[in-house]
Amino acid sequence: MAGQIPASARAVIIGGGVSGCSVAYHLAKLGWTDIVLLERKQLTCGTTWHAAGLVGQLRASPNMTRLAKYSADLYVRLEEETGVATGMRQVGSITAALTDERMHELRRQASMARAFKVDVGELSPSEIKAMYPHLNIEGVVGGVHLPLDGQCDPANIAMALAKGARQRGAAIIEGVKVTSVAKKNGRVSGVSWQRGEEHGTIATDIVINCAGMWGRDLAEQSGVTLPLHACEHFYLVTEPIEGLSRLPVLRVPDECAYYKEDAGKMMLGAFEPVAKPWGMNGISEDFCFDQLPEDFAHFEPILEMGVNRMPMLASAGIHTFFNGPESFTPDDRYYLGEAPELGGYWVAAGYNSIGIVSSGGAGMALAQWIHDGEPPFDLWEVDIRRAQPFQKNRRYLKERVTETLGLLYADHFPYRQMASARGVRRSPLHEHLKARGAVFGEVAGWERANWFAREGQERDYRYSWQRQNWFENNRDEHMAVREGVGLFDMTSFGKIRVEGRDACTFLQKLCGNDIDVPVGRIVYTQMLNTRGGIECDLTVSRLSETSFLLVVPGATLQRDLAWLRKHVGEAFVVITDMSAAESVLCLMGPKSRELLQTISPNDFSNANNPYGSFVDIEIGMGIARAHRVTYVGELGWELYVSTDQAAHIFETIEEAGEALGLKLCGLHALDSCRIEKAFRHFGHDITDEDHVLEAGLGFAVKTDKGDFHGRDAVLRKRDAGLSRRMMQFRLKDKEPLLFHNEPILRDGKIIGQLTSGNYGHALGAAIGLGYVPCVEPGESADAMLSSRYQIEIAGEVFDAEASLKPLYDPKAERVRL
Structure with a gap:
């Protein structure tokens, strides 16, 4: 019987939205028949039922695009497989730009789409008008068209996935609340449930938290960090509009708006810059197909722009003005994977309003990961292990998600920094660096100096796809490391x-x-x-x-x-x-030994302290460990200092360094130096894939x-030969900039994309790293280097010099000075 709750199961899925149904469907497809999905109320009753149902294939990276494409393909065939109408229509999508900067971003996205093998075309304003005749194209600079994007019925997608799971033996049971997850010896051991007056336990060693906006509190009960928070999400649907026919999905991100035609009505939805968090004190037990109180004043600015952009809205009646909650995360990326705190506790939650397009692929990837014990490909962008323990703090989440909802449609400029919920984790040197002009960025909650403003210079970012306002600052810091001595705080x-x-x-x-x-x-x-x-x-x-x-x-x-x-x-x-116990001051550059010898009686010679060794030293009136290593490709030391002595040692270095031209340097300079030296970075150049x-x-x-x-x-690969190689590229034109994901062309054909990019100030041009497939396994280095290489940037192709060795100091002589 569908409603009978078993005493044991191979896996228990908590939550019956599109995410939970997708995980159940894909585990069942892998042959897992002994699985149970428990839904506290009814399937889709949380967020899924009111989702807009947009299915856009192009995401920010190759693997996220792979997952979105999988979702689109799945939803196309799901109706035939299950007999449940999914409403999936590949009507295509158009994104319109109102500024040159946005258009540059769209052109970069189009280049990326070609590298990812996603069908894409660039549109002029008149071509957009031809495809979308109702649109006012005043101020439109251009756009891009993805013909295989689409829209669907979100609730029916979930129902189709649920039916597909049931057909393969999964049990999906509604009206059952999970009250706790039991654990033993550091692993999940069971799930306690309640249904009316009934209660019991399902013995299992695998639990998957797909509880959406309830997920954080559920995870907290088990000591698991799952940082997400609900926000109010608004849209309106018009009365039927005469003559309104099938149209592509339209996004106008510069006006925070999307438009979807459905059954002769028009939907206008918003991702406003300052969102409204919801559910700070928990979400009601009774929440089921509920909507939140209207706040027309909050939506009105979006509607005013919408009426101008889509004039037919001015005379169309409003059928529905909707406000419903959706969960958002601190970095606008969802969570997949096994929680680091508890073995067997898996997560698929926090979809940031892209749950429909994400859940098909996410469910497939997570099911494969659970089944094989390893992810099917690199999923670090959405890996639950990136979450920091402090991020489950509710005040932090409330402040951060006011921003992350709007970032979906904000300009995705390189180096963009979060503005909200800052200052949580600080180095002991934070105020020292701030007083000296540091402009901070944030990674994993840490405030880190990204660059240093000159006296009188604005201490803020001015974002652009071109040279930003700190480009010359970065050049000065970069060259100080190459020619003199620079100091980084890497606490x-x-x-x-x-x-x-x-x-x-x-x-x-x-x-x-x-x-x-x-x-x-x-x-x-x-x-x-x-x-x-x-x-x-x-x-x-x-x-x-x-x-x-x-x-x-x-x-x-x-x-x-x-x-x-x-x-x-x-x-x-x-x-x-031990991360908080020690600060790290990185002293880098050809004059670093000279500086150290003025403030320490210890011997920093190659004989006593060769590259790849450390020595305990006296420095100023303190002590430290001096690690002779480098991430910038120069002579240098990482000084590990007890946090209570960090300020004193910083001041000692700064005072002595004045005579040698010591330069305080930020993380942007660290990155440009390491890419120039072809040092790899985890998450970009190297991953588990x-x-x-x-x-x-x-x-x-x-x-x-x-x-x-x-x-x-490793031995198998050595025997079989490499199927691709990491290469470094330098543009022959000194003007363009590289960031990452720009397509690599080999002899005129796109064969991959850059994993990292920055400006190599010592080499005098933009530098990138990326993998190049071998024509055949074990293709020689000479054969690979004999090809012509180019990099595509926003639709324009630039010649590049390619190398398998670092273009800067290829013999690594400078680190051993």
């Missing part, structure tokens, strides 16, 4: 102590490089998955025979901690997050040290 690094009797053996098993080195040595390495993909990118410093310090990017700290803890097994080790050898990091893998996680995949 935001993740710092993990791994210590205990089995620490060395444990790390040898997880790391590709040889970790069994003398005390005082630093090893650059990766942790690999079974496919040879890169799970963690880090340095390991041996502090003692039984103690190691792992340094990782601040953004990946939770992911890396989870990976370590997942593989501890029976090893006798203690893993401790990228094989360590194809990423050009084979030098950090020692297969002869014995067995380690991923070793077999």
